[in-house]
Each structure stands twice: as structure tokens, then as C-alpha cells.
Amino acid sequence: MPHTLPSGLTATAVVAASSANLGPGFDSLGLAVGLYDEIVVETTDSGLIIEVEGEGSGQVPLSPEHLVVRAIERGLAATGLRAEGLIVRCRNVIPHSRGLGSSAAAVVGGLAVVNGLAAQVNTPAMDARRLVQLSSEFEGHPDNAAAAVLGGAVVSWTEPGPDGVPSYQAASIRVHPDIHLFAAVPQVRSSTAETRAVLPEQVSHTAARFNLSRAALLVVALTERPELLMPATEDVLHQPQRAAAMPASAEYLAMLRRCGCAAVLSGAGPAVMAFSTTPELPPEVLDFGAAHGFTVEKMKIGDGVRWTSGVAARV
Numbered sequence: 001m002p003h004t005l006p007s008g009l010t011a012t013a014v015v016a017a018s019s020a021n022l023g024p025g026f027d028s029l030g031l032a033v034g035l036y037d038e039i040v041v042e043t044t045d046s047g048l049i050i051e052v053e054g055e056g057s058g059q060v061p062l063s064p065e066h067l068v069v070r071a072i073e074r075g076l077a078a079t080g081l082r083a084e085g086l087i088v089r090c091r092n093v094i095p096h097s098r099g100l101g102s103s104a105a106a107v108v109g110g111l112a113v114v115n116g117l118a119a120q121v122n123t124p125a126m127d128a129r130r131l132v133q134l135s136s137e138f139e140g141h142p143d144n145a146a147a148a149v150l151g152g153a154v155v156s157w158t159e160p161g162p163d164g165v166p167s168y169q170a171a172s173i174r175v176h177p178d179i180h181l182f183a184a185v186p187q188v189r190s191s192t193a194e195t196r197a198v199l200p201e202q203v204s205h206t207a208a209r210f211n212l213s214r215a216a217l218l219v220v221a222l223t224e225r226p227e228l229l230m231p232a233t234e235d236v237l238h239q240p241q242r243a244a245a246m247p248a249s250a251e252y253l254a255m256l257r258r259c260g261c262a263a264v265l266s267g268a269g270p271a272v273m274a275f276s277t278t279p280e281l282p283p284e285v286l287d288f289g290a291a292h293g294f295t296v297e298k299m300k301i302g303d304g305v306r307w308t309s310g311v312a313a314r315v
Contacts, residue, residue, distance in 0.1 A: 002082040003121065009043045010311050011116025015109035016302030017094040018101030018147035019183075019273045023233035023264035024214035030147035030154045031175075031273075032302030033100060033183060037092045039068055039109040040311055041117065044085035055092035055102070067103060067138075071110025074134060078111075078126060079118050097189035099267035104144035107135045108305050116307040131305070132156075136168035144267065146170030151304030153222055173219060175301055176226050180279050182261075184252060184272040184294040195242050195268040207236045229262035229275050239265050246270040248292055259285050 017035040021027070037055075050062040050069065060066060064073075068090055076082055094102045111134055115125040126134070128149055135145035142156035146168070154170045161167035214234050221232035242265065243250035249270040256263035259282050262275040272294070274281065281296065289296040 002076070002080055003123070005043045005081055005083045005117060005121060007043050007045045007084070009117055009120050009309075011041050011113045011120075011307060011309050012311055013039045013109040013113035013116065013305060013307040015039070015105045015112065015148050015305045016151065018104055018144040018302065019099070019264075019266040019271075020101065020143035020147070021235075021238065021264065021267060022218060022273070023235045023239070023262075024211045024218060024237070025143075025155075026211070026235075026237050027141040027143055028156055029215065029218065030101075030143035030156060031181075032147045032151045032153075032304070033181070033273075034300035034302045035094050035100065036302070037090065037094050037102075037105050037109055039113050040089040040091075041072065041113045042087040043083045043117065044087055046085040048085065049087045051087075051089045053089075053091045055094060055096050056090070057092070059096070067106040068110040071107040071135070071138065072114055074138075075111040075114030075126065076117075078130070078134060079114060079123050081114070081118060081121070081123060083117075095185055095271070097191065098185050098271040099190070099265065099269045100183070100185070100271055101144035101148060101267065104135065104139055104148050107138045108145060108148040111135055112305045112307040116309045119309050128304070132170050133168050137165070142168040142170055147302070149305055151302055153301070155219065173223055175222050176224065178277050179222065179226050179229070180276045181299045181301060182274040182276065182281055182296060183266070183299050184256075184274065184289050184296045186248060186270050186292075186294050188246075188248070188270055188293070190246060190268060190270050195245055198241050198245060199238055200241070203237060211235060211237050226275075226277050229277070230257070230260070233262040233264050233275065235264070242269060248294075252289060252292060252294060255288055256285055261285065
């Protein structure tokens with residue numbers, strides 16, 4: 001039988017945004033980005049109260065269908081716990097529907113905050129591998145989820161698992177200190193489901209070979225040879241196909257690359273990520289972005305998810 005948590009327990013989780021694919025690493029490469037959502041949970045005697053500040057306020061459901069709540073319930077089940085009631089407070093900074101892993105952050109944060117509750121009743125926490133597995137089950141692929149759990153850059157993959165449930169795996173890679181990260185986030189939104197629908201079911205051997213070589217090269221570029229970032233971030237499997245659905249992003253990506261910045265779509269877009277070996281972007285790049293509705297910011301590489309018992313300081 002699940003152990004019922006007493007009322008009055010509080011826990012906090014802080015979780016980073018993430019960028020997936022990074023050009024050629026479709027559904028396999030990911031990178032945590034230094035934008036953080038915070039989730040604070042309190043156990044109560046009954047009911048469910050959800051409060052949302054920042055991104056998604058007034059838009060996401062304030063019901064058991066809320067993604068954070070679903071993840072909390074999954075985490076409680078995984079740890080053999082239950083709660084009679086919950087107050088869930090979400091303080092969101094990560095833009096929604098822009099390709100910065102807001103849904104992965106919601107799931108990872110919801111699972112992780114359960115660890116903060118579990119610690120108060122002497123229940124073992126879910127380790128990083130378990131968090132990657134459970135969060136990836138929500139996502140259907142591990143790139144964003146693994147980056148949010150582990151922080152930094154990750155290579156992720158999927159193996160057949162028991163009972164037909166895939167086994168999701170990830171390994172961290174160290175990003176070279178000379179690499180500077182920039183995010184260009186537009187006001188417009190996109191749906192991952194819609195942008196995934198434009199991708200063909202089959203690709204040629206030539207295209208597959210091209211992306212395999214670039215994805216392998218990207219690991220080398222990220223870790224040891226940043227001067228190889230331009231060829232390493234080339235892609236033919238998903239970015240060209242998505243260009244028509246987000247023309248402003250495609251145009252900005254092309255402009256960045258013309259200026260020598262290794263730019264990629266962030267996940268399914270429409271945000272664009274740029275990797276550079278110089279600490280600032282060229283002025284013409286910033287001017288173009290501002291003129292076309294992009295907010296361009298230099299970003300730190302994000303940390304892995306962290307959780308505490310009690311209410312921590314706001315991010």
C-alpha cells in the first residue's frame with residue numbers, strides 16, 4: 001500500500017530549459033540552458049490548488065491535467081507515496097511553445113519535487129537514471145528530458161525495454177569552455193506535434209549518412225574542437241523541412257550562419273540557438289533579430305535539476 005504523506009510538508013524543485021537536436025542530433029543530442037522554472041509543492045488534507053506565475057499564466061489548465069501535477073502523481077506512484085491533497089505553485093520563466101523544453105522542464109520538475117517530499121518521510125529518492133526514464137516516458141524521447149535532469153550537454157538514446165516500455169538512456173558530455181551560447185526567442189509560438197508532422201517518414205541513405213557524420217562531429221566540436229562548430233551543426237533531416245512553417249526563424253538561422261555563427265533551430269523551433277567562439281554576436285546579427293521580433297540573449301549552460309525539502313529562495 002502507498003504511504004500517505006502527512007499534510008504540511010513542502011518541497012521545491014528548480015529545473016532548466018533545454019535545447020534539443022542542436023542541428024544534426026535529431027532526438028538524441030540536448031543541452032540545458034540557463035533559464036529556470038521553480039515548482040513549490042505543499043501537501044494538504046484534501047483537494048488540489050494550482051497557482052501559476054509567469055509563462056503560461058492564464059493559459060495552462062489548473063486541473064489534474066496540468067503537466068506538473070501529472071508528473072508529481074507519477075513520481076509519487078514511483079516512490080510508493082500518495083498525497084491526500086496538494087498545493088502546487090509554478091513560477092515559470094521558460095517560454096512556452098518556443099522549442100526550449102518547457103514541457104520537459106515541467107515533467108522533470110514535477111518528478112524531482114517528489115524527491116524533496118520523499119526525503120521527509122525517509123523514502124529513497126529517485127536517482128538521475130530513474131528521473132531520465134520517467135520523464136522521457138512523458139516526452140517519448142530523451143533529449144530534452146535528459147538535459148533537464150543532468151544539466152550541460154547530453155547524448156541520449158533509446159533501447160528496447162521490458163513489457164514494451166522503451167529504456168531511455170543518457171550520458172553527459174563536457175562542453176568546451178570557449179563556446180558561448182546565445183538564444184534568439186521570437187514572440188510567435190509553434191506546436192512540436194505540428195512541426196514534427198511535416199517530417200517525412202523515410203529519408204535517403206545519403207541524408208542519413210550526412211547527419212550521422214555531422215552528429216558525430218558535433219560531439220567532437222562541443223567537447224574538444226569548437227572551430228568545427230559550423231560544419232558540425234549542419235542538418236538535412238529536419239530543419240529544411242520545417243523552414244516553411246517558421247520562415248522568420250529559418251531566415252534568421254541562415255543569416256546567423258552567413259555571419260559565421262553556428263546557428264540551429266532549438267528543438268522544433270521557433271527559437272534559434274547560436275554557438276560562437278567569440279563572447280559577443282556581430283552587431284548586424286543583433287539588429288536583424290530585433291527588427292524581426294527576436295529577443296536575443298547570451299545564455300549560460302544550464303545546471304541539472306535540483307530539489308530541496310521546504311521552500312527555497314526564488315530563482
